Amino acid sequence: MPYFSIIIPVYNRPDEVNDLLESLSKQTYKDFEVIIVEDGSTVCCADAVKRYASIVDIHYYYKENEGRSIARNYGLERAVGSYFIFFDSDCVIPEGYFEALNAVLNRHYTDCFGGPDAAHDSFSDVQKAINYSMTSFLTTGGIRGGKVQLEKFTPRTFNMGFSREVYDRVGGFREMFSEDIDMSTRIRQAGFDISLIRDAFVYHKRRISMRxxxxxxxxxxxxxxxxxxxxxxxxxxxxxxxxxxxxxxxxxxxxxxxxxxxxxxxxxxxxxxxxxxxxxxxxxxxxxxxxxxxxxxxxxxxxxxxxxxxxxxxxxxxxxxxxxxxxxxxx
Known part of the structure; x- marks a missing residue:
């Protein structure tokens, strides 16, 4: 069985999923499975899944639209790994991500972690500007993984992971806005450790327009x-x-x-x-x-x-x- 189970909810983002799967196919550490939950999309990513099915261990599920949290929980119920990883469908993962993550967990195991995000060179100027505004200490106080922070670090589901033990005790995500902050708070209240792993960063495309x-x-x-x-x-x-x-x-x-x-x-x-x-x-x-x-x-x-x-x-x-x-x- 794979050690990591990557769970990705998707809604109408076939191009983004293709880029995400391409980046996962290039990982230097490959002990993971990918679970894609298509949450009632009208434009599906099945073709992208087929394109990488022979390279990456992918499990694809289509279900009616019920929201991100329910889609993630749907994936959790079907995951076989010991540690669950969550990405947004508009992320691109650096090829050394899982190698770096596995090394840190082997040195200093943590029940739950989050990583920062960055803008890739290929992103548009608008995406880079939005990424800056969401990560700069001047605008967010470093709460999204900056080196200086004004509050305890709280993992977000664009780049987050926790163990099966956490899931067994705390349960899955609740359907609500900011469900990842709610989940992180429940994990901390249950007595589990939460860490920021800066080396496990992702490229996050974010929104493509200011509107x-x-x-x-x-x-x-x-x-x-x-x-x-x-x-x-x-x-x-x-x-x-x-x-x-x-x-x-x-x-x-x-x-x-x-x-x-x-x-x-x-x-x-x-x-x-x-x-x-x-x-x-x-x-x-x-x-x-x-x-x-x-x-x-x-x-x-x-x-x-x-x-x-x-x-x-x-x-x-x-x-x-x-x-x-x-x-x-x-x-």
Missing amino acids: LFFRQIYIFGMSRISLYLLYPDTLKLVHWFPACFVIGTLAMIVASFFWWPAILPLAMYLFAVFLVSWCVNKRLKIAALSVVASIIQLGGYGMGFLKAFFYKVLLGRGRDEAEEVRLRKGK
């Missing part, structure tokens, strides 16, 4: 309040930063009509984003797009956060939702 990025990040902001209702002690100061950015930006814009220097703190912050991105990505266009992506990332998250906080916390409309989530077993 889609805003929609995604807005939902992230709303789901943070849902997580707060489930786990009140998990809401940290860093999670308030985007909301403060929204409120502060509006206040500075209004104040600048009466006293123009009021806008300078915002301008200086955005210039810092531009400068750091330029140093990291080595291109002025990506640096400029990084400013736009960072405004969307902070503004979208902050607006979703504030809206959910008003309705679910101040008006008390989130209590029933939180109780309903608690009753879900994650199976």
Whole structure:
């Protein structure tokens, strides 16, 4: 039996799955199986699976559309490995990923881990800018695997793994937004170790347009309040930063009509984003797009956060939702 079982939920992403499987076929360490769960797609990836079936140990399942969490749990129920790995279908895996991961687990075994993500050279300028805004300390406080972090590291399912023992005790994913943060929190509460393995990174394509990025990040902001209702002690100061950015930006814009220097703190912050991105990505266009992506990332998250906080916390409309989530077993 393979040691690792890679579980990938898919919805209408045949091209991305082809790139993902190609990268898995080139791994220097091959003791793994790949379980692809097609979650009711109208554009299937079956052809891509057939293309690599003779190279990679792939198990392909098609089921009706029920959501990412249920698709992952469907794969978990059919996995035979001792350690489960989760990737998003729009990831590309460096060829040394599993060799590096296996080496770390042999030296310092951990029950659950997460790895960071990066932008591949082949990605578009927009994707690189979005990747910067999602990983920079200036925008996210390093909570997605940065070298400096403002809170405990929480694995995300674009690059996450845990042991069969974890699954047997904690169960699978619950169907909800930010289901990976919920899962990581339940794993930590059950007493398991969680580690960041920086060498086990993936290339994450993310959204291909700023419009889609805003929609995604807005939902992230709303789901943070849902997580707060489930786990009140998990809401940290860093999670308030985007909301403060929204409120502060509006206040500075209004104040600048009466006293123009009021806008300078915002301008200086955005210039810092531009400068750091330029140093990291080595291109002025990506640096400029990084400013736009960072405004969307902070503004979208902050607006979703504030809206959910008003309705679910101040008006008390989130209590029933939180109780309903608690009753879900994650199976």
